[in-house]
Amino acid sequence: MNAAHSAPIDWTAVRADFPVLTREVHGKPLIYFDSANTGQKPASVIEAVDDFYRNHNANVSRAVHALGSEATEAYEGARAKLARFLNVRVEELVLCSGTTFAINLVAYSWALPRLRAGDAIVLTRMEHHANIVPWQLVAQRTGATIKVAEIDARGQLDLNQLYSLLTPEVKLLALTHVSNVLGTVNPVREICREARKRGIATLVDGSQAAPHRPLDIAAIGCDFYAVTGHKMSGPTGTGALWARREHLDAMPPFIGGGEMIKEVRFEGTVFADGPRKFEAGTPNIAGFVGLGAAVDYLSALGMAHIDAREQALLAYANEALSQVPGLRIFGQAQEKAAVISFLVEGAHAHDLATLLDLEGVAIRSGHHCAHPLMQHFGVPATCRASLAFYNTHDEIDAFVAALNKVRKLLA
Structure with missing residues (x-):
């Protein structure tokens, strides 16, 4: 904190x-x-990215030479900084391109294998398209339905109506922490508590919360939380998904490739443990170095x-x-x-x-x-x-x- x-x-x-x-x-x-x-x-973020490319540029987790070690240390250092900033465990933090990717990861790796015809997802009227369209695509493929929680005249969630939607067929509630249009700050801790009582998983879109207010994801009590780095004064193409460890362990990979494996044979592949299971390919290393610098800057203020x-x-x-x-x-x-x-x-x-x-x-x-x-x-x-x-x-x-x-x- x-x-x-x-x-x-x-x-x-x-x-x-x-x-x-x-x-x-x-x-x-x-x-x-x-x-x-x-x-x-x-300037500190701009300089951190510049310094990486000038002095430390190498791929991560692939080389034992000095530059490779420096790049890996800087990249994993950014993960650790972001984990402290969000008050989560570093082994539960998937680094990705931003909230849109993070929500799609949950949609395709967690929801798609689980949802069936007759199941339901609850969204709110104030959601960004990034927290609507992935669920529509999953619903179309699984036969699940989408229910919408409405807002009142002041742009606040009607909590009574929201809770009335949380019926036994609902498997997921996905909502924004802070509305990108209205600025409304939703009582996500209370809402997640009510969902948890009913056995419903929760995903919180934190894009507009992380740059502007103290965050304690552990205290919110959600199952998934997504953030975007470029809204936090970091570089574009950076962000993260936090997920409970039991979910990460149970979810299949979303994208396959290098670095997300333990062993590959033509007979089959053994995948790495989460979060690396979801981090195929070369990441935006310099971007995350910059995001680490942004976290330092925000934390210092x-x-x-x-x-x-x-x-x-x-x-x-x-x-x-x-x-x-x-x-x-x-x-x-x-x-x-x-x-x-x-x-x-x-x-x-x-x-x-x-x-x-x-x-x-x-x-x-x-x-x-x-x-x-x-x-x-x-x-x-x-x-x-x-x-x-x-x-x-x-x-x-x-x-x-x-x-x-x-x-x-x-x-």
């Missing part, structure tokens, strides 16, 4: 750690409000401090946006991350985002890989401003000023 800091953090100095934040876009200072899409990288900083920014942004005529915010959960999805009356989301970009403001517009949620609200798309600890109150003021400017242009 993350150690507490006694001295206040100089957030201006922290911001200076991120080179891209000094650039201009269309002649205006960049205001990057798209961290739910991907987090920006501190302290996730509780990051959470508090982002909550302060969110409160300030909500107050400022409340003064914008015709603006509607989607999702006002009691516990919410620093994600604000919105529309302005009379303006299309893409038009708003395009004009804001000309003012130097980077936000996302679209369905945010959450079509069922857009259908729930009856809109084709929203704008999304997602904040991180490296953002500032001044940027929020500039964003609101730019929003008022483009709103008038579109009126």
